[in-house]
Amino acid sequence: MSRIDAKFAELRQDGKKAFVAYVMAGDPDFDTSLAIVRGLPAAGVDIIELGMPFTDPMADGPTIQLAGQRALEAGQTLEKTLQIVRELRQQDSTTPVVMMGYYNPIFSRGVDRFLSDAKAAGVDGLIVVDLPPEEDAELCIPAQAAGMNFIRLATPTTDDRRLPKVLQNTSGFVYYVSITGITGAANAEAGDVGPEVARIKAASGLPVVVGFGIKTPEAAQTIANVADGVVVGSAIVERIGKGAPVAEVLAFVRSLADGAHRA
Amino acid sequence: MAEDLFNSFMSGPDEQGRFGQFGGRFVSETLMPLILDLEAEYEKAKTDPTFWAEMDDLWANYVGRPSPLYHAERLTRHLGGAKIYMKRDELNHTGAHKINNVLGQIILARRMGKTRIIAETGAGQHGVATATVCAKFGLKCIVYMGAHDVERQAPNVFRMRLLGATVIPVTSGRGTLKDAMNDALRDWVTNVRDTFYCIGTVAGPHPYPAMVRDFQSIIGKEVREQMAAAEGRLPDTLVAAIGGGSNAMGLFYPFLDDKDVRIIGVEAGGKGVNAKMEHCASLTGGRPGVLHGNRTYLLQDDDGQILEGFSISAGLDYPGIGPEHSWLHDVGRAEYVAITDVEALEAFQLCCLQEGIIPALEPSHALAHVMKIAPKLPKDHLICMNMCGRGDKDIFTVARHLGFDMKI
Ligand SMILES: Cc1ncc(COP(=O)(O)O)c(C=O)c1O
Numbered sequence: 001m002s003r004i005d006a007k008f009a010e011l012r013q014d015g016k017k018a019f020v021a022y023v024m025a026g027d028p029d030f031d032t033s034l035a036i037v038r039g040l041p042a043a044g045v046d047i048i049e050l051g052m053p054f055t056d057p058m059a060d061g062p063t064i065q066l067a068g069q070r071a072l073e074a075g076q077t078l079e080k081t082l083q084i085v086r087e088l089r090q091q092d093s094t095t096p097v098v099m100m101g102y103y104n105p106i107f108s109r110g111v112d113r114f115l116s117d118a119k120a121a122g123v124d125g126l127i128v129v130d131l132p133p134e135e136d137a138e139l140c141i142p143a144q145a146a147g148m149n150f151i152r153l154a155t156p157t158t159d160d161r162r163l164p165k166v167l168q169n170t171s172g173f174v175y176y177v178s179i180t181g182i183t184g185a186a187n188a189e190a191g192d193v194g195p196e197v198a199r200i201k202a203a204s205g206l207p208v209v210v211g212f213g214i215k216t217p218e219a220a221q222t223i224a225n226v227a228d229g230v231v232v233g234s235a236i237v238e239r240i241g242k243g244a245p246v247a248e249v250l251a252f253v254r255s256l257a258d259g260a261h262r263a
Numbered sequence: 264m265a266e267d268l269f270n271s272f273m274s275g276p277d278e279q280g281r282f283g284q285f286g287g288r289f290v291s292e293t294l295m296p297l298i299l300d301l302e303a304e305y306e307k308a309k310t311d312p313t314f315w316a317e318m319d320d321l322w323a324n325y326v327g328r329p330s331p332l333y334h335a336e337r338l339t340r341h342l343g344g345a346k347i348y349m350k351r352d353e354l355n356h357t358g359a360h361k362i363n364n365v366l367g368q369i370i371l372a373r374r375m376g377k378t379r380i381i382a383e384t385g386a387g388q389h390g391v392a393t394a395t396v397c398a399k400f401g402l403k404c405i406v407y408m409g410a411h412d413v414e415r416q417a418p419n420v421f422r423m424r425l426l427g428a429t430v431i432p433v434t435s436g437r438g439t440l441k442d443a444m445n446d447a448l449r450d451w452v453t454n455v456r457d458t459f460y461c462i463g464t465v466a467g468p469h470p471y472p473a474m475v476r477d478f479q480s481i482i483g484k485e486v487r488e489q490m491a492a493a494e495g496r497l498p499d500t501l502v503a504a505i506g507g508g509s510n511a512m513g514l515f516y517p518f519l520d521d522k523d524v525r526i527i528g529v530e531a532g533g534k535g536v537n538a539k540m541e542h543c544a545s546l547t548g549g550r551p552g553v554l555h556g557n558r559t560y561l562l563q564d565d566d567g568q569i570l571e572g573f574s575i576s577a578g579l580d581y582p583g584i585g586p587e588h589s590w591l592h593d594v595g596r597a598e599y600v601a602i603t604d605v606e607a608l609e610a611f612q613l614c615c616l617q618e619g620i621i622p623a624l625e626p627s628h629a630l631a632h633v634m635k636i637a638p639k640l641p642k643d644h645l646i647c648m649n650m651c652g653r654g655d656k657d658i659f660t661v662a663r664h665l666g667f668d669m670k671i
């Protein structure tokens with residue numbers, strides 16, 4: 001059983017929804033970022049989504065764009081992002097880590113080399129925004145073969161005709177993007193999201209986690225009520241961007257996690 | 264050249280939208296259903312005579328096609344070698360080749376029931392062409408343009424506004440074409456249902472590279488006929504400038520299977536293709552990667568981060584290149600060279616003085632390469648270069664580089 005499957009089994013047993021926190025690796029610098037990541041499990045985070053900075057993040061709004069720029073300016077590389085995971089694993093062997101980003105830095109390193117390095121570092125899953133099922137041969141299939149979960153995004157434009165194709169090689173969980181748009185933009189609406197989550201769950205049997213447009217503990221609770229979990233990214237990253245101290249960032253994460261866990 | 268591998272150089276892309284390893288559909292899931300719809304709609308239109316009848320009518324009566332194939336007699340004499348022809352696409356309505364493609368995409372958008380058109384633009388020529396055709400059809404038009412380009416191509420910004428378009432200056436990144444394309448893609452995922460993304464070059468996810476090439480191929484098709492009429496044969500060498508590569512693909516494509524026709528693409532060498540990367544020569548100075556929906560040669564660092572290009576020409580200032588060019592480069596069917604800012608400026612001035620044609624800075628790069636090769640070629644060697652845009656938009660930039668005070 002993968003770390004992700006084990007986590008969802010545990011949550012199910014406790015009758016709890018998953019709280020997933022996104023932070024950009026290396027933002028605002030390596031040491032601060034490492035301190036934040038290390039503090040996430042104790043702040044109630046069930047799954048860590050670690051952003052891989054990229055110069056051209058086409059699906060991200062200004063908040064995460066700027067986070068990537070800060071990280072790159074501070075010298076973050078894919079190698080250093082893997083290093084954050086290695087250091088986290090020295091203290092935590094159960095919290096799943098999913099790396100999220102764009103394909104080019106992975107392609108540039110070489111898919112096979114990346115997969116074996118990431119696996120060895122303790123990465124559990126990958127979310128790569130610009131790899132739809134049509135490009136599964138690139139990374140998805142090799143990742144599954146390497147024992148890594150490949151988590152797919154389903155969106156409001158993924159209709160019933162297309163859904164089976166999206167779910168086919170997905171494992172771990174399905175990430176439902178609650179809005180048509182970029183990160184940090186519109187607010188997710190539970191009324192819209194609920195039926196979509198049900199539709200995807202019926203088709204896949206996998207846990208469905210909802211992300212994009214969740215910014216407050218209240219929203220985390222409301223959306224978690226109609227899903228298996230929620231992801232918060234921009235709202236956390238915004239605080240990091242404003243220079244909030246690590247303890248303050250983690251306190252905010254704690255409030256979000258509590259919101260999601262009340263569901 | 265691996266000749267035996269291919270029956271034809273004109274059969275790409277395959278069903279995955281690949282030209283060899285290049286191309287593909289590297290986009291987010293939100294866009295994927297839309298891209299499949301577009302592909303289906305384009306496949307239908309391609310074999311629909313009413314679609315092409317509408318194109319032909321607009322090409323003739325709105326754009327002013329066919330554009331002339333002009334024998335540049337004084338320039339030929341000045342360089343003292345090959346016989347130089349210019350394909351005069353700068354005479355098109357709106358002053359560049361860009362409108363050839365925009366017409367096709369806007370007609371498709373109308374067929375798909377889309378009411379809101381978005382575009383990215385570098386030099387502003389694609390933006391102006393899109394704004395123009397949107398005005399003609401009464402469609403809402405939003406153009407993303409890097410803040411740096413808004414500044415250096417001010418006349419085109421005003422043109423777009425006159426035509427009723429909304430121009431959105433893009434401040435992310437370094438504020439050039441790449442960043443404008445990112446923001447156009449962000450708009451598209453946000454407004455998928457009513458919006459058509461009109462891409463200005465042979466890049467982006469499949470089917471854009473093939474579709475834009477097909478629309479621009481009118482250039483090469485006309486050259487074939489016009490050269491046959493003028494000289495009774497095919498040209499010997501084709502030369503075109505490359506930003507994303509659409510005017511070049513348009514000229515090259517109908518000649519890809521004529522093995523005796525030498526094909527040369529000219530990239531923007533900026534301050535010189537060296538380790539400092541102050542250029543936009545993706546093929547000369549980059550390596551394969553994935554950006555803006557396709558795999559192609561890109562300017563990038565060791566960690567796969569995309570580098571900002573550098574060129575005097577806003578229209579060439581792009582760190583990538585259309586995937587079909589990457590493939591033609593790798594299989595050896597076309598050659599790719601780089602021309603520096605200084606060389607392009609020299610060609611710009613020579614063209615003004617020798618031919619009475621003020622060229623855009625983009626085709627000035629192509630002309631600069633013609634200046635290098637023509638003197639060494641025999642007088643019966645036929646060169647055709649693509650004069651793909653006129654220079655009105657560039658006079659302020661050129662004045663600044665030549666130290667000329669426009670106020671006098
Ligand atoms: C006159 C002209 N030529 C060339 C280009 C570069 O584009 P492409 O390489 O797609 O022809 C531009 C782009 O703005 C342009 O305005």
